[in-house]
Amino acid sequence: MIIPARKIRVPGPVLVPWLVSLLLFSLMVYGGVRTPDGEVVFRVGESLAMNGTFAVEKDLEAWPDFGLPRGCDNRRYSGFAPAQSVLLAPFIRVASCLNQTRWYEYRRIPISFAADGFSFRSYILKQRPSDMAPHALRFLVSFFTPLVSSLVVVLQFLIIRRLTGSPLAAFITALLLGLATPLWHYSGTMFAEPLAMVFVLLSFYLISPRKDLNTFPVSGKAVRFLGSGLLLGLAFTTHITAILMTPFFLVIAISPWARSKTGFWENRWICARVAAGFTAGTGIMALLYGIYNYMRFGNPFELGRQTAEGVAYGVFTTPWEGLAGLLASPGKGVFWFCPILIAAVFWWPYLHKRYRYLSFVIIAMVLFRLLFIACRSDWHGGFCLGPRYFLMVLPFLLIPIGCRLADFFAGDRPPGFWRPVAAGAFLFACTVQQLYFCLGEPISFYYMLRMVNLQQGISIIANNQIYFQWSASPLVGLFDGRRGPFLLQSVPLGQWELLALCAMALALVTGLLTFYLIRTKRKRYT
Template sequence: MLREYKLIPVLLCFVFFLLFYGLTSRADLQVSDEVSAFASGIFLESRGNLVIDQLQWLEDTSNISLGETGRDGHLYSKYFPGNILSASIIYKLTKTENDQPYIWNVPPNLNAGMDGIALAASNTGARLALRANAIFGALAMTALFLLSNRYFTLKTSLATVLLVGICSDWWYQSRGFLSEVGAGAFLIASLYFAAGKKPYASGFSLGLSLLFRPTNILALPVWGKAVIDKGRKAIWSGFGILAGLAVLGFFNWIRFGSMTHFGYGNENFTPNLFLGLLGILFSPGRSLFIYSPILVLAIPGAWSLYKREKRLALLAAWMVLSYVVMIAAWHNWDGGWTWGSRLLTPIVPILGFLTAPIIETIWNRKGDMLVIILLALLGLGVQLLALAKDPVETLVNFVVYGGINYNQTIFTFNNAWVSLQARSLQTWQFCDLDAYTLRQWFGNCP
């Protein structure tokens, strides 16, 4: 029997995760995708365009791809509009009169690499814009709570969002500025509305998710379910999806003169699907289940849900499996120099929902509860490792300066990224904490 949700738990869920992700937000931009997207958002608000020529030095002096030269000869980010527009809007609403420059035009040291990127040293508009994913992360957990509470008890729904929101890679990703969190937030929202037979809201949510990751078009069957449930007239709800595609096309045309050109150049899919599947599911350095052990429960959970809600279970399974295959086929399936299972982030809330049927059964079964507690503690430990110190800095130190082959960080246990991160904490100091606000509040840190 479906259960009605109440407003207070919903609001508490959103506010809790907003504060949790916001206060633990990462200290700095860490990878090139974040840098180019963030710069685009700030410049869009402050200068009225998406040009990031000020970062050309970074592309020229390092092996980093920020984007491509557009039809007008200027450098543009290859990233999608979701996070760029979000940063621009938040910055517009929160900037102060004397805000500092956020991105240096000329670095003090051309060998500095990513150290040449600077943010304001206080909670100015740029710092708040950098926390956009805290909002999307909280939205996703709220949608997950609502969806779970339609089919399971309040106790189970709360346990599910806490386990996924704190003990999985979703926490780390919500602390950063990559687009996968926004994509995942609106994807789980689309599924929630589809489950409630609301095709217009489902289509609109799916359209928004495309602004963060166009690959979310794989979720069309989710919206299709809502249309079938409501009848043929609901087909007009597809305008929300078409609007998302139109914004994507217009965004591409502004930058590169083509509605279908995203700025990824020769980056493409690879025929070595098996290696990709092995890597994202089972490798010591990139496995989804290393960074989010609790999601193992989604495997038996999918079967349990299928016995109760066949169509919903099949839709969730389709989204997960199609996304896994697509990412495994991508040439850069490991996600580059980014911690965790980054490219699978959009389906983490879906997998979280699939864990709920198993969580529902454990309340009076102590043995099963101990297993879940163990998985949760393992996942929490991984998240705390990433919070303790910038993991990208760790990877640079061991690979660039320490002589460890990058592939070893993916395929070996001894030099897997999690192992390297644990090793790096031998000389840990509080100011290494990779959470800007906590460092400012509790330590005399830069």
């Protein structure tokens, strides 16, 4: 007797991946702000919460003139997009109220690297700063990013379930995005990519096709596509590189009618209305962003990156170094830091078979992003883990894995044994690698490496040489630095011992899950 595939169920289809990812993201969080980028975003949010203005009172003490150029009124404004600072403001307000109780006085709080001019020095020397209030404030607010990142996992689940019709495939793919990609590490930083991913995935969800359905109901389409455009606009007001996705999302939005049997010409007015709704949404956000820039710098196209005194921001250049760095360098190579993409490439035909047009659009979107970023002198994204600017397209690159898993669960042949075990072992290895990145501290690793070399008169950031040297790569030397998660600081084990213990726990869970999947499918043929 064959049991229909729809009988396979995952309890709490949305709640389970959200809780699992939120728990593990919070477990691995550093508990502070580690980068000057994050510090700028935090200070703008603090200014909004306390003073009701985007202007920041003072420059970063440890990084003078970084990210805070002077505007038309001679006050300092952020060179980064404002959406994350706006959302951080209420969190900062609540955290400030909690700080008035001085709860942190006798507790061990992680040191934020740029809270004042001596913070990173205190971190290096393992000294407790005299004033812990700024660090306690950043500690409380740092849990904003794990919460946001867990929403990325939930949205990936919803998208894969819609595309494949398989809740189980969606469940596994969503957890792989959260635990087998650098998203796990970035959930513990104040970088804007996780929040931008939330808006991007929400926008895509509104225009993505359903399983076995190549069109949408006519009713309500105006709101659907206007909303998708607005959400994508929120994404590039969070991180400006999200704007690179605009033309590709527009193609996805109109494709059900452009590719219908009646043809594009017969549906040209529907396509025009869809395009107008989507473009209106992105246009509204672009207009608001332009007004925001004009009020700060007197130019709607000035983002604040060309007026920073003494800071050389990225400029356009030839793409050869960037392409080599993004694809193969030991410091930023995407396949080194996210090897699960190898499985995605190998299983790409499963997506191509289901959604041929979506497959082509995603390939074009990824290649366009790769080439654009490679043409920038700041292609590396600075001192961070791997190719940070590629994080936003990872959910789309994992869609083939969801399609493959859906075919596996719905197949009409009994499964083998070794192929699922081999696939499970590879995905498990990818998760262990991301666990390695989370247990270490990649950002301070880079800063300490730079300091050691500067003492010898060597500038390893010159010509981006640091990203092309294996000796300077977090892939091999990360555990020579500090431990990252604040919750695990007091665990009396070395880094490798702790990694082995966590890996064994992951192996047990992965093994049980693989066994359950194989056994469940075999029951269909008994």
